[in-house]
Amino acid sequence: MLRLIIIVTAAFLAAASFAPKPALTAVPANAFGEQAAIRCAQTIHAAAPAIANVDVLIDAGHGGIDGGTSYGSILEKDINLAVAKKTYVQLHAMGLTTVLDRTGDYALSSDNTWLKSSSRHRKDLAQRCHLANELKPKALISLHVNAAKRAAKSGPLVLHQKTPESKELAKQLQQSLNRLYGAEGTPRYGKSYYLLKHAKVPAVIVEMGFLTNESDRRRLTDPAGQEEIARCIAAGLKAYLEQCAAE
Numbered sequence: 001m002l003r004l005i006i007i008v009t010a011a012f013l014a015a016a017s018f019a020p021k022p023a024l025t026a027v028p029a030n031a032f033g034e035q036a037a038i039r040c041a042q043t044i045h046a047a048a049p050a051i052a053n054v055d056v057l058i059d060a061g062h063g064g065i066d067g068g069t070s071y072g073s074i075l076e077k078d079i080n081l082a083v084a085k086k087t088y089v090q091l092h093a094m095g096l097t098t099v100l101d102r103t104g105d106y107a108l109s110s111d112n113t114w115l116k117s118s119s120r121h122r123k124d125l126a127q128r129c130h131l132a133n134e135l136k137p138k139a140l141i142s143l144h145v146n147a148a149k150r151a152a153k154s155g156p157l158v159l160h161q162k163t164p165e166s167k168e169l170a171k172q173l174q175q176s177l178n179r180l181y182g183a184e185g186t187p188r189y190g191k192s193y194y195l196l197k198h199a200k201v202p203a204v205i206v207e208m209g210f211l212t213n214e215s216d217r218r219r220l221t222d223p224a225g226q227e228e229i230a231r232c233i234a235a236g237l238k239a240y241l242e243q244c245a246a247e
């Protein structure tokens with residue numbers, strides 16, 4: 001896939017020539033057949049924040065060497081990315097400033113040249129977190145797919161931080177996805193999750209369904225099903241942001 005890279009601002013262009021790593025890039029979404037432009041924050045230089053007032057940062061979980069959970073040849077990372085792109089398009093159409101942190105099949109650990117750690121996984125998560133703390137979006141959603149030993153386990157699950165904002169965001173997303181799945185799950189505190197612990201913005205992890213459940217798997221792998229999930233995530237986000245604006 002052709003990945004066209006556009007530097008967002010001229011100011012950044014100037015800064016980039018001195019910076020050790022490229023900063024904010026925008027990838028036109030028509031590179032994968034969509035109308036809206038996808039803003040892809042692969043690496044950001046703190047001195048040159050090229051995008052301000054970000055409403056939503058979408059984290060497409062896993063990527064590259066890290067496939068996430070799997071079922072046969074179905075990999076979680078591909079589902080996360082597909083729904084992330086569709087969610088981006090929905091949010092963009094609603095007029096929300098949205099950034100997607102991964103637009104292809106790669107890990108974010110290689111963008112992380114600043115953390116001295118031998119753990120690729122830790123570097124990957126730290127880079128996603130760093131982006132959130134630099135961009136300061138009103139909401140960070142990290143998209144994932146669940147798996148369980150019991151094939152009967154199904155439905156969406158949203159994990160949140162300790163803060164009231166994150167809890168509210170999780171509630172809105174869970175309600176919206178529950179309606180789609182005909183489920184009754186409740187959000188849970190994701191105490192041990194790196195991203196939730198280290199992101200200084202309202203963040204949630206959205207487990208969009210179980211890859212180990214036949215009905216969930218059908219929805220998660222079908223483009224029309226992915227579109228429905230994206231629409232529900234976008235609706236939940238919109239409800240949360242409207243509530244924030246009203247307060």
Ligand SMILES: [Zn+2]
Nearest residue numbers: 061068144145
């Ligand atoms: Zn995952």
